[in-house]
Amino acid sequence: MGTGIVATAGAAMPGLHTAATYVWALDAALLAFLVAAALRRWTWTTVRAQLADPVMAQFWGAPPMALMTVGTGALLLGKDWIGLPAALAVDWTLWTIGTVLGLATSVLVPLRMIGSGERAFAGWLMPVVPPMVSAASGALLAQHLPEGSSRQAMVLGCYALFGVSLFATMVIVPQIWQRLVQHGLGAASTVPTLWIVLGPLGQSITAANLLSGVHVVPGQTAFGVLYGTITWGFALLWVALAAAVTVRTARRGLPFALTWWSFVFPLGTLVTGTSALAAQVPSAMFSGVAVVLYGALVVAWATVAVRTVFQR
Template sequence: MKMNLKPLQNKGLSEVIRDFTPNWFTLNMGTGIAFLTLHNINTNIFYGQTQIGIGFWIVDILFFLLFSFLMIARIILYPEAIALMLKHPVQSMFLGAIPMALVPILEGFAIFGPPIMGDKALDIALYLWWIDVILAVGVGWLVPYLMFTVQKEHKLENMTAVWLLPIVASEVTASAGGMLAPYFPNSMGETMLILSYILWTFSVPLAFSILVILFLRLATHKLPDKAMAVTSWLTLGPLGTGALGLLLLGNSAKSALAGTGLEGISSFLYDFGLIMGLLIWGYALWWFFMAWFITLKFFKEGLPFNMGWWGFTFPVGVFTASTFQLWKETGINAFEYFGMLLSVQLMVFWLIIFVKTIKGMWSGYLFHAPCLSPETGLPKEEEECKKFEQNKKKYT
């Protein structure tokens, strides 16, 4: 069977739609956390830093609109492919990337929007946040339910950190709620804060349970296949966001709860957020170095590029954000210095992966990858996969 590797401009739109999978939204996650990190640095380390952040934000919006169109079109035109995707033990997990991809965009409206479009930007951010709540909660229930019922290939030896993706979405939305709540005082701010704490608990305790199981799986069945090596970085997602969420929620409690019946506990929420955020950040630090150890081992063996490489970005980005937030709250310079190092790592990773992704999009192989997206129903024979691996080297 002949491989259909051809440049994107020679592929029909129907082919691109058929082969589209939700893991493309990880590009939005990585690009979004990149411009948020530029903002969080709070230091003009180079000329035009703010303008570059706005540029990243606009590019992220355009990609999100494109991917949303492709995803909706695939649901309408290829419902049988969607059914296969929902039953797939890996690709279904990336549904969690959709609400997480939207969070940096809506935060961008609050950060960059007001000088451009006035108070309407905050209204847009609020509407998008409520949409994100629905998406995150829906995915957080749907995917685990599918795991418990129709997905039959889950075994401990096959488990990776991708199990975290649908779970983490709710706490990412919660951290966005902590960031936005001070913009909407009184009843709306109070509602957002309370709901964000619920979303945090909807996600973090379950994510901790998955991390315990993942540790057992790594100890008993050793490292996963090198194609899934990047998933070792996903462990930073729930921990970095978990710490960041509590820090942001505690920091915004005084302004968001001012004049409400819960105003009296705002000081406690701040103190609770600081100490718990610090403890979870320390837990994340352990996984950060372990992810580096695992990645360096796989790099020696050759690490094949796929869309999973975007896992190098968002988890590191939220860990970076929690590090900077701890610096702001404690004034300890060690957090600032470490945050700068993490920022450099994030930007280098983002640049490498973005370039490889654009090349993969242009060549067409990322939209026609039977070995990377077997749920599409495309040929998966061993000989076909070997040809694919050989041919894609010409484009990466």
Template sequence: MTETPGAGRGPAAPGVPGPGPAWFGAVMGTGGLATLLQIHSGRVPGFSSAAVVMLVAGWVLLVGLGTGFARSVARDPDMWTSSVRDAAMLPLWGMVSMGLLAVGSATFIVVEAHAPMLSWIAFGVDVALWAAGTVLGLATAVGFAVWLLATRPDHPLPTWALPMVPPMVSATAGGVIARQFESDVARVLLSAACVFCFVLALALGGAVIVTAYHHAWFRTPVPVVLSTSTWIPLGIVGQSTAAAQVLSGPALAGVARAYGATVLVAGAGLGAFAVLTTVRGFLARMPFTPGWWAMTYPLSTCGLGAHYLGWHAASLLTVAVLIAIWVLCAVASVRAIASVRAA
């Protein structure tokens, strides 16, 4: 969730970027937390109100970062060109896609619970953001995959999984949207599109994750400054678990549950590696970057997947950890931005 540098080992201190795609991990994490808080609001007092706060925060971040980036591009058009042509910047658009999807899903879930009379508006917003996020996510995933095949770089990193996750998020969110349609034709067509997104993300994401982790485990460790990027592949783990449950019909429910349980349990190993790598980074005085937010959204997807499997205790534990990490990232972000402005 940061720019993809070379495989250096030292904790270089990159500058804090201005508003733009690099910060959309905050949008994703906030939207994901809002959804989980609302889902578990019946189990934990205060979660319902907290979900509203997080939804508002998600919208403030989405609009603020989008507006700020638009202003920057208006002043310097080359910024737009580099963001879509630079191989180090292109994956960051995956975060923009997931930010749109996460806030859209949270909007429908939270508004429906708190203001049912406005649920039709929230649903329309969700559909619009899903469409925009899906188109952007597919373009980013395919574009980055083409770049990988054309250039065959020899320094794979976990950040490569970033543009491969959005189609899986679209699969889950789209499956939930499809359930709201009264038209059987619309429901079938949207579900088919979601299945396509699921398969695409699983194929591309799986290949990238295997390549990146093989490199990290047997050749060159993940650079300290990118330690938090090891959380990104958990997005495929959690979202594919949730998507399988949402998209499967009664005939495939058993298969979907078996898949989800297997993937989540296996994903615990990736989670342990992410924790150990991140702790190593903090001990090595890893400098703050917006990439710290990479710890939030992937974790929220695992909590969502556990919820759909009926593993409520595991999902609640995930929420508790996610809240702590969100606070850490928020405080670190405010301090970093304040330091830049004071300089």
């Protein structure tokens, strides 16, 4: 996810298309390796044990997003190397698998939490973000469908997926804020997960504006820009809050953990969302902020990747 979003976000950055394509190739190779390793180690008993754990269960939202991020990269970047037909085949396959898995996590994991008595943390958003990724990725695929009922059905289906994730997010975020107010931040290693809140925000901005580019119903463009700009404002507020908390915690000690990857993918979705807004409304503000955020994304990815490899 983290490496893939660096590639897909870079596709919209001037002069970075080739470099982003190499990052996508690295991400595709990592995905193939990790899938092979997971299939060798996972058993039904292991899966059930992870789903039974109230913390580990949340991160089952990551695999479907990883699949779809690589698929989107194939369509945006990989087509230069493997050709458009092959890129479409890869993207459709990964999008379909990712969407099915994402809908499953959106139902099964929240169902698991009912009556558990667990306190909400930002990781609760992980299982419900995949449908929003499906909506954004599906908008790109819809552009390659013939005009008519099939394209319309795809776009409307993506809006439905948009709704699945959006309203689930609206239920969960207030619980996260309530926990922060009443119980504080918790362990320092969990502080990076605050950045996960940017995931559904940034991805929804991206989805709304990519869908507005596939005209099948009136008012799509206006919805994308208005919704996107309003949500973008709140996302920047959350960046300020999360950054302040992260800096304050780092001064006291922020030990490395794999939760540091929470700095990467969510920020990347804000980059893609800002770039999507810039494409709809030519604005130096959106374009400039997108470049600044992308620079921060690359720094975050490089830092976390190095720490993962050498200091895990």
